[in-house]
Amino acid sequence: MRVTIAGSSGLIGTALAAALRADGHQVDRLVRRPVAGRxxxxxxxxxGRVDSRALDGADAVVNLCGAGIGDRRWSGAYKQVLRDSRIVPTDVLAHAVADRSVPVLVNASAVGFYGDTGDLVVTEDSPAGSGFLAGLCRDWERAAASAAAAGTRTVLLRSGTVIAPSGGLIGRLRPLFRAGLGGRLGNGRQFLSWISLDDEVRAIRAALTTPELSGPVNATAPNPVTNRDFTGAFGHAVHRPTPWVVPGVVLRAAVGEFADEAVLHGQRAVPRALEATGFTFLHNTIADALRTAERGH
Structure with missing residues (x-):
């Protein structure tokens, strides 16, 4: 199988490329800098330019482009960066995929699509929520429509928070938790939809090779957890107490709008589409995922 990846230098893209190559697949990378390899x-x-050689003969394209949601405070300018880094590249790539008749497009999205869902369990059939993140995900997914309209099997991979040995959320939180400064955020009742990096890569590979998967697919472990439970499990994984509480007002002062949309609120998303195909997870509990991440660090 020949797979072309956009956004291959990030946490997920790096792991996906390595896994595909280890199994003997050809992986090509779309880059914005001058090329440095075959x-x-x-x-x-x-x-609006894509080297057509990247798509000629490709069996699938994986689009993982997008600036980090939590990398900077959400100023008006940075919110525009978040949109432009996702919607424009997706639109360009989807049209190129359609023009070259690539059979499969796996396009990144996120469970932020559902907005704040409280205790409500959400599946791929649940509607879009409200707020900046929900609107961003909705428009991001719509940008891939030209590929689907041309007959490309298009998977919209709504990922949860990826639990990995380094990088991502765990990389940012580990120093605090190891210093004994970990604690719940706000009331701790908001849900976190998560997935281990191993299972994220396996979910993308399933999306590449499973004809039944099309449209929205939740890439989340089957057991979302509250922030309180996540905090306790992470503290246990690093052998540190987690006595602290960070009030919502402090979080809002520190990170602004991001606190309400991505920290104090959340989604209780479950992977109905994946499980319907017989997909099984390596890491079903947050405790197992965090222990594995710590062993790999």
Missing amino acids: DEFRWDPER
Whole structure:
């Protein structure tokens, strides 16, 4: 199988490329800088340009592009960066996939699509929520529509928080928790939909090879947890107490709008579409995922 990946230098893209190559698949990478190897092809989404050689003969394209949601405070300018880094590249790539008749497109999205769902369990059939993140995910997914309209099997992978040995949320929180400064955020009742990095990669590979998967697919472990339970499990994994509470007002002062949309609120999403295909998870509990991440750190 020949797979072309956009956004291959990030946490998920790096792991996915390595896993595919380990199994003997050809992996090509779309890059915006000058190419530095035979497996790289130049593209310039801002100018609508994609090197056609990257897609000619490709069995599938995986689009993982997007600036980090929590990398910076959400100023108006950075919110525009979050949109432009997802919607424009997706639109350009989806049209290129359609023009070249690539059979499969796996396009990243996120469970932020559902907005704040409280205790309500949400599946791929649940409607879009409200707020900036929900609107971003909705428009991000719509940008892939041209590929689906052309007959490409298009999977919209709504990922939860990825639990990995380094990088991502765990990489940012580990120093605090190891210093004994971990604690619940707000009332701790908000749900976290999560998935281990191993299972995220396996979910993408399932999306590449499972004809039944099309449209929205929740890439989340089957057991979402509250922030309180996540905090306790992480403290246990690093052998530290987690006595602290960070009030919502403090979080809002520290990180602004991001606190309400991505920290104090959450989603209780479950992977109905994946499980319907017989997909099984390596890590079903947050405790197991965190222990594995700590062993790999």
